[in-house]
Amino acid sequence: MKIEDLLFNISNLNLIELAKLVSEIEKKFNLNKTINNDTLEKKFFNVYLKNVGDKKISIIKIIKEITNLSLKESKDLVEKKDSLIKKNITKKECEDISLKISNLGGLVEIK
CATH class of the missing domain: 3.30.1390.10 (Ribosomal protein L7/L12, C-terminal domain/Adaptor protein ClpS)
Structure with a gap:
């Protein structure tokens, strides 16, 4: 799948589906979305x-x-x-x- 196709498919998601996708990507790639206040x-x-x-x-x-x-x-x-x-x-x-x-x-x- 090409990146353009992937972006097209993502742009067709509704807000709930998009939020779930972001959550799953964070889990899959072990991304921590919380930011330490000291860094801010x-x-x-x-x-x-x-x-x-x-x-x-x-x-x-x-x-x-x-x-x-x-x-x-x-x-x-x-x-x-x-x-x-x-x-x-x-x-x-x-x-x-x-x-x-x-x-x-x-x-x-x-x-």
Whole structure:
């Protein structure tokens, strides 16, 4: 049987028959359809500054500390809308940054 014929026959199955076929193929070829949540969980994140709040100078100082940028670069980053603070960092680092900035009235977004 050619692949085209096989696909044609599969396309003529109803939904119940198709589900049974998939199940039988999984059994026959020992395929595990369950996916471990660890493989789906994102490992690295980016942190964006969404809102500075009232304590802009304090936020600039924290950004300078977090990013190791110069004072001017930190100020420019704070004044730019939705600026990337740090990229490809762990969830723990994101939470630490978020806590520092939110304690000063700022708002971050973790993606």
